[in-house]
Amino acid sequence: MPNATQMIRQDHKKVEGLFKKFEQTQGSQSKRRLAENAMAELEVHAALEEEIFYPAVKKEVDDGSSMVQEAIEEHQTVKQLISELKGMQEANEEFESQFSQLMENVQHHVEEEESEMLPKVEESQLDLNSLGQQMAQRKQQMQNRGRATKKASNAATSRKSATSKSSARKTARKKSAGSKTAARKTGSTKKNTGRKATKKSGSRSRRRA
Ligand SMILES: [Fe+2]
16 A cells, blocks of 8 residues: 555646646547546545645644645645636636646646655655555545535436426427417526636746745
C-alpha cells in the first residue's frame, strides 16, 4: 500500500492525466465528462489532505503551518471554481475557459506541494505509512458515498423521464381524441449560466515566485 506522500503524488498524476485528456478531446460532451471526472477526483483529494494530511503536517513538520495555510487558500480557490463549473448548465466555451483556469490553479498547487511540502514531509518524523492507511480508508469511504449518490440521482433521473414519457403519451392520446387544448407552449427554460464567473479570472491567477 502506498504511503501518504506516494498517495498524494498518485492522485496528482491521475488528475493531470485527466487534464491532458481534456485538452486533447474535441467533443464538448466528452470534455464535460472528463472535467466532471477530474473535479470529483479533486474534491476527494482536497478533503483527504485537509482532514488527515495537513493537520499532521502542521503539527509535525518545520514550517508546516505556513505551507498548510497557503495550500488551504489554494484549495479554496479550486473549490470555488469547481462550484461555479458545476452550476454551469452547458458544455460550452465558457465552461471550457473556466475549466482551463481550474487546471492552471491545480497545476500551480501541485508544483508547490511536490517541490516544497512533500520533500519536507518525507524528511520529517511523520509516520507516512499509518497516515497513508488512514487516507486510503477515508478515500474508500468517500468514493462509496459518491457512488451511492450518483446511483440515487440516476434513479431519480430515470423516474423523471418515465413520468414525462407517460405524460407525453397522455398528451398524444388527448390530441388524437381531437382536443386542441392539449397543445402547450414550451417556452425555453434555458438558464443564464452567468458571465461573472469569468470576470473574476484576473484576481485568481496566482503569483509564481
Ligand atoms: Fe494535493
